Amino acid sequence: GQNIDQPTEMTATEGAIVQINCTYQTSGFNGLFWYQQHAGEAPTFLSYNVLDGLEEKGRFSSFLSRSKGYSYLLLKELQMKDSASYLCAPRGKAAGNKLTFGGGTRVLVKP
Amino acid sequence: NAGVTQTPKFRVLKTGQSMTLLCAQDMNHEYMYWYRQDPGMGLRLIHYSVGEGTTAKGEVPDGYNVSRLKKQNFLLGLESAAPSQTSVYFCASSYSIASGSYNEQFFGPGTRLTVL
Numbered sequence: 534g535q536n537i538d539q540p541t542e543m544t545a546t547e548g549a550i551v552q553i554n555c556t557y558q559t560s561g562f563n564g565l566f567w568y569q570q571h572a573g574e575a576p577t578f579l580s581y582n583v584l585d586g587l588e589e590k591g592r593f594s595s596f597l598s599r600s601k602g603y604s605y606l607l608l609k610e611l612q613m614k615d616s617a618s619y620l621c622a623p624r625g626k627a628a629g630n631k632l633t634f635g636g637g638t639r640v641l642v643k644p
Numbered sequence: 645n646a647g648v649t650q651t652p653k654f655r656v657l658k659t660g661q662s663m664t665l666l667c668a669q670d671m672n673h674e675y676m677y678w679y680r681q682d683p684g685m686g687l688r689l690i691h692y693s694v695g696e697g698t699t700a701k702g703e704v705p706d707g708y709n710v711s712r713l714k715k716q717n718f719l720l721g722l723e724s725a726a727p728s729q730t731s732v733y734f735c736a737s738s739y740s741i742a743s744g745s746y747n748e749q750f751f752g753p754g755t756r757l758t759v760l
Contacts, residue, residue, distance in 0.1 A: 541684075563741075566748060575734060575751035576687070620686065629694050630675050630738050630747050631702070634687040 537635035539621050544641045545611055553606045553619050553638045561626030567595050567606045568620040570637065576620055580606065608640070616642045645670055648752035650735050656758045657725045665720040665755050667735030674740040676718040677702075677749065678710060680731040687734065693718055694740070725759045732756050 536558045545551040557565070564583035568576035582588050582597035582604060594607040606619055618637040625631055648669045657663060667676065675694055679687040689702030691710040699710045707729060709721045718737075722729060736749040 537686075564746075566746075575753050577751070578746075578748040581746045581748065629692055629700065630741055630749070631677075631689060631692065632749060633689075633703075634679075636684055636686040 537621055537623065537633060539619075539635045539638045541636065542639045542641070544643060547611055547613060547642055547644050549611050551608045551611060551640060553608070553621075553640070555604045555606070555621035555635060557602050557604070557621070557623045557635075559602070559623050559625055559633075562599060563624045563626045565595075565597055565604050566622040566624065566632060567593075567604075568622060568634075569617050570620060571617045579619070611642050613642050613644070616640060647671065648735055648737055648750050650733075650752040650755050652755060653753065654756045656760065657722075658760050659726060661725050662721070662723050663725065663757075664722075665733055665735075665757075667718045667720070667737075667752055668716055669735075669737040669750070669752075670716065671737060671750065672715070673737035673750075674715075675738045675749075676712065677736040677738075678708070678718065678720045679734045679736065680704065680729075681734060681754075682731050690720065690733075725757075727759045730757060730759045 539555045567579040570576040580595040587596045592609045620637045621635040622632040677692040678690040693699045693712040696715045733755045735752040738749045
């Protein structure tokens with residue numbers, strides 16, 4: 534099975550930086566995804582890591598350490614529109630490209 | 645491209661009633677998935693399919709059935725709805741691992757189901 538742990542909620546100020554941590558335990562590992570989900574909407578893909586290290590995509594970066602079962606999502610230069618839930622989802626090695634989602638971290642950006 | 649679409653968007657059922665949720669994708673994806681999302685519980689996989697004519701159980705399959713008669717469609721059925729099935733249901737699709745790239749899952753807009 535898989536256990537995923539991420540904080541429930543974080544608050545930050547517009548223009549600041551926020552780091553969302555995710556720890557996971559998996560029986561097999563084949564990459565880790567981060568999704569963004571605005572209230573009442575569908576999750577949308579943000580980033581993917583399969584090797585250790587940092588992946589940068591504009592204001593968003595994601596880091597992975599496979600040996601520690603740890604990832605983080607870094608949101609820089611926060612904007613009001615970044616207020617959303619952020620879902621950590623490791624992928625297992627079993628057939629089906631299946632993801633297991635954490636409960637999500639709700640980020641509230643204040644002016 | 646419409647991506648992943650779901651019908652209906654909202655539905656209210658009485659206990660014991662049945663219904664079918666329809667998911668359609670126009671991206672020629674091999675894999676399709678049904679999730680439910682409840683407050684504080686994240687997305688949980690109900691059933692999934694790795695190709696036309698095949699289905700498999702996910703984490704929480706009880707009380708649901710699925711069918712994938714056509715590659716582009718994935719149906720989720722509730723034979724006898726219960727209040728515990730009140731949830732938001734999301735469909736998703738992706739390429740197979742063999743297709744390379746990230747193979748991220750693309751999600752539909754969701755169906756909000758209330759069972760009274």
